[in-house]
Amino acid sequence: MNSNSKNRIFGIPNRYYVLLFLILLVLAQIFFPPVRPHVQLPAEPILHYPVFQGAVTGQFFWTNTLTAMVIADILLVLMALTVRRVVSKGEMVPKGITGAVEAILEMIHNLTETTAGKWTKAIFPFFATITLLVLVVNWMELIPGVDSIGFLEQPRPGELGFPIKPVTSNIYTLYQPKGAVQTIQAGDRYTLVPFVRVLSTDLNFTVALALISVVMTQVIGLRALGPSYLTKYFNVKTLFSRPIFGVIDFGVGLLEIISEFSKILSFSFRLFGNIFAGSVLLFVMGTLLPILQSPFLLLEFFVGLIQAVVFGMLTMVFMSLATIGHGDHEEGHAS
Numbered sequence: 001m002n003s004n005s006k007n008r009i010f011g012i013p014n015r016y017y018v019l020l021f022l023i024l025l026v027l028a029q030i031f032f033p034p035v036r037p038h039v040q041l042p043a044e045p046i047l048h049y050p051v052f053q054g055a056v057t058g059q060f061f062w063t064n065t066l067t068a069m070v071i072a073d074i075l076l077v078l079m080a081l082t083v084r085r086v087v088s089k090g091e092m093v094p095k096g097i098t099g100a101v102e103a104i105l106e107m108i109h110n111l112t113e114t115t116a117g118k119w120t121k122a123i124f125p126f127f128a129t130i131t132l133l134v135l136v137v138n139w140m141e142l143i144p145g146v147d148s149i150g151f152l153e154q155p156r157p158g159e160l161g162f163p164i165k166p167v168t169s170n171i172y173t174l175y176q177p178k179g180a181v182q183t184i185q186a187g188d189r190y191t192l193v194p195f196v197r198v199l200s201t202d203l204n205f206t207v208a209l210a211l212i213s214v215v216m217t218q219v220i221g222l223r224a225l226g227p228s229y230l231t232k233y234f235n236v237k238t239l240f241s242r243p244i245f246g247v248i249d250f251g252v253g254l255l256e257i258i259s260e261f262s263k264i265l266s267f268s269f270r271l272f273g274n275i276f277a278g279s280v281l282l283f284v285m286g287t288l289l290p291i292l293q294s295p296f297l298l299l300e301f302f303v304g305l306i307q308a309v310v311f312g313m314l315t316m317v318f319m320s321l322a323t324i325g326h327g328d329h330e331e332g333h334a335s
Contacts, residue, residue, distance in 0.1 A: 025291055039280055043202045044193045046151075064150070064194055065202035072136045072199060079132075104132070108312070116320040122220055123319045130209065131312030134271065137199040138304030141279055142297055148286070150194035200275035200307075203268065210267035213315040214260055221322030229322070233257050263318070267311065274307050 043063035050059035079101055086098045094102045108128050113120045140146050199205050221229040235253040236246070278300045285292040 022291070026289075039283060041203065041276075043197060043204070046193065046195060063202070064197040065199050065205065068137065068140060068146070068196050068199040069205070071196065072133065072140065075136055076132060101132075111313070112316055112320075115316060116323065119220070119224060119320065119323045122223070123316055126213070126216060126319065127312045127316040130213065130315055131308050134200065134209070134311050135305060135308035137205075138275055138308055139301070140196070141198040141275070141282065141300060141304070146196045147194045147198060147279060147283070149196075150192050153193050198275060198279055200271055201279050203272050206268040206272040207264070209271075209311070210264045213267060213311075213318070214263050217315070217318045217322050218260075220319050224323035267314070271307050271311055274303055278303055 043065040045061035045063050046067065047062045049061075051062050053059045079097070083094070083098050083101055086094050093099070105128055108131060109120070109124055112124045112127050116123045218229075221232075231253075233253045233256050235249040278296075281296055282293055282300065285296055
């Protein structure tokens with residue numbers, strides 16, 4: 001079999017099939033224009049009634065980002081079980097997804113060991129879990145159907161909707177998530193609410209992850225240094241012995257408290273802003289012409305990877321620094 005036969009299907013060169021698919025894609029764009037999704041910051045509820053209601057929490061609605069969280073958790077659990085099964089068999093060189101996960105975890109462990117030293121065992125689980133979780137939820141926007149398949153809903157007052165365009169009939173049916181059926185006519189306005197939305201585009205998720213990172217950094221610092229760790233924020237040792245420098249040290253401690261709160265904002269909005277902007281970019285490109293999404297999907301692949309590694313690595317670095325006391329820094333400068 002020569003090389004030319006490998007590049008043919010039914011005797012026709014493969015490049016003609018590619019050209020045919022491009023033509024069909026353009027025709028589909030003309031006769032079946034894509035539905036533009038409704039872009040908003042808060043996650044959209046996919047159930048119009050609260051799952052539960054509490055005196056403190058109020059009404060709790062199931063949103064499309066919660067669905068994404070459940071899917072991501074299931075994927076991570078399956079990934080962990082697969083790696084455990086391969087390791088239990090004693091395979092020295094894992095292959096496929098297992099090998100990729102093993103390589104990522106080994107890189108994370110070596111990096112943590114180089115930075116944290118004896119505290120690697122305490123810090124590594126946070127670094128690895130955050131990195132893998134953020135990586136999975138970020139890459140979910142690359143899956144077809146995420147952010148693009150959902151139900152049609154008439155916009156609420158003040159929201160922008162898009163008119164229904166007649167194709168074969170001037171009457172359409174909206175299937176509401178609560179089971180009610182509503183009929184609308186061509187020209188009526190609607191919004192598309194996806195069943196699954198990328199979890200990183202929900203500010204609740206990024207803030208919660210940032211709080212876990214910052215709070216556990218303080219916990220690890222207290223474990224490593226004990227009560228003396230709090231002198232980082234409330235330094236009153238030299239407040240009376242050296243009044244001028246003592247006041248400066250006390251002010252620096254208050255600035256450290258402010259910096260911890262700034263870390264929460266930095267963690268939250270960095271991840272949220274990058275992934276939300278990428279999702280909107282994919283929406284716009286897909287509305288203009290679906291094929292335009294291809295280069296931006298590759299871009300979002302790397303953006304999702306970089307953001308996951310940055311979030312996890314910053315957490316690991318802050319936790320490692322929390323295990324080092326001020327006295328250690330002073331001794332290092334003295335030497």
